[in-house]
Amino acid sequence: MAALVGRRALLQACRVHFTDSHCASKLGSSYFASRRYVGSAKSVFPPVRFGASARQYSSEAKDDLIVRYLDGEDHGIVVVGINRPxxxxxxxxxxxxxxxxxxxxxxKNNKVRSVILCSLVPGIFCAGADLKERAKMHQSEVGPFVSKARALxxxxxxxxxxTIAALDGAALGGGLEMALACDIRVASNSAKMGLVETKLAIIPGAGGTQRLPRVIGVxxxxxLMYTARVVDGIEACRLGLVSHSVEQNKNGDAAYLRALELAREINPQGPIAxxxxxxxxxxxxxxxLATGLAIEEACYAQxxxxxxxxxxxxxxxxxxxPQYKGE
Known part of the structure; x- marks a missing residue:
């Protein structure tokens, strides 16, 4: 019975995903401002052979996030770069x-085949919550903000x-929680990572207590959480926290380049599959297992x-x- 219920639920879920991937609105040329990234963090987002369209999601700080939709043979790869040096x-x-x-x-974009989440700031992926901003928040504001971060x-x-997280530097607290939400994590050997919230007398609040045990075991x-321990890329790879640990290069973008290689391996495969x-x-x-097999059957049917x-x-x-079109 559980398998039957699970299969019915998944059939509906599959239909939603399948429909979403085919109903994206067409993006006009004015939607993205075409530009190349220029800035102090030029080692990340290294020059590529193909052009790319980029969008800055602006509010108070217009360059906090830069998103590039790669072109040419890399069409379908999206690089999301955090930029708060x-x-x-x-x-x-x-x-x-x-x-x-x-x-x-x-x-909403059915043309996207893989996403790389990385940093445009050398030596850092994400240090976690902005504690200076947090200190200015009223106690009543903290809960809603954490809820928004968790929802993101x-x-x-x-x-x-x-989704692939490229960790070329420190990923602490909420930064590691973002990486844990990605399917694959790649780190440089020198990258530092950990859920360090207990040092501040709090706990991970954006999924860390649930995702980390699922990735490396309870x-x-x-x-790691009880001790607030920080591990490097080599130890993280041994624990299974990251899939690949690579020697850092002079530009400081070794993990990004490895993530790009992985995205390029994914690109030619059937996107719906x-x-x-x-x-x-x-x-x-x-x-x-029985319900899982029913889920697999439902997804295969799609x-x-x-x-x-x-x-x-x-x-x-x-x-x-093959020349797959996602249709």
Whole structure:
């Protein structure tokens, strides 16, 4: 019975995801301001062979977030860059607002095949909450702000396409919570990461207590949170906190470059199939095996009527590379 209920629920969920991926509104040329990123953090977002469109999600600080939609052979890859150098990319009200807008736009765009979340500030991914701003908040404001940050990170985790966090520097507190919401994490060997909230007599409030145990296991997660311990990329890889730990380069963007390689590996695959695989894994891991198998069956049913599936079969027969369109 549980499997039957789970299958029915997932069929509806799959239909929603499948429909969303096909009903994105067309983006006019005026929607994004075409520009190349120029600034002190030039080592991240290194020059690429192809052009890119970028949007700054502006409010009080217009450059806090820069989003690039890559072109050419990298079409379908979106790079979301956090850029608050003076605040070590700390999570502010403005950043939450801009990231929420960016994630909302990405979610509706059926042309997006993968997302890289990174930093434009050398040596830092995100230092967590903006404590200077937090100190000025009235006690009554703290709860609602944390709720908005939690909702943002939940939406990041719910994006239908693969997401990759590139950690070329410190990812602490809320910064690590953002990375944990991504499907894959890549770190430089020298990157530092940890959920350090107990040092401030609080606990992770944006999903860390739930996502970290699911990633590295309950015992390791408890130890890291109880002690507020910070680990480097090598130790994080040993724990399974990150999938890849790479030697940092002179430009300080080794993790970003590895994330870009991964995105380029994902790009040629059937986009609907990749989205359905993500949905099946994310939903199935939370239930018993029988229900999980029903979820897989429901997700598989969504790829059967697609043009991409027929293109894959034709390409195999004709011994050529498939040209998937997400249809």
């Amino acid at each position: 003076k605040a070590k990319n700390a999570i502010s009200k403005n950043l939450v607002k801009m990231m929420s807008e960016a994630v909302g736009d990405i979610k 990170i939940t939406e990041l985790g719910n994006l239908p396409m693969p 015992s390791h997660a408890k130890e 990749v989205r359905m695989a993500k949905l099946a894994i994310n939903q199935g891991i939370e239930v018993d 790829v059967i009527p697609t043009k991409d599936r027929l293109e894959g079969l034709a390409a195999f027969k004709e011994k050529r590379h």
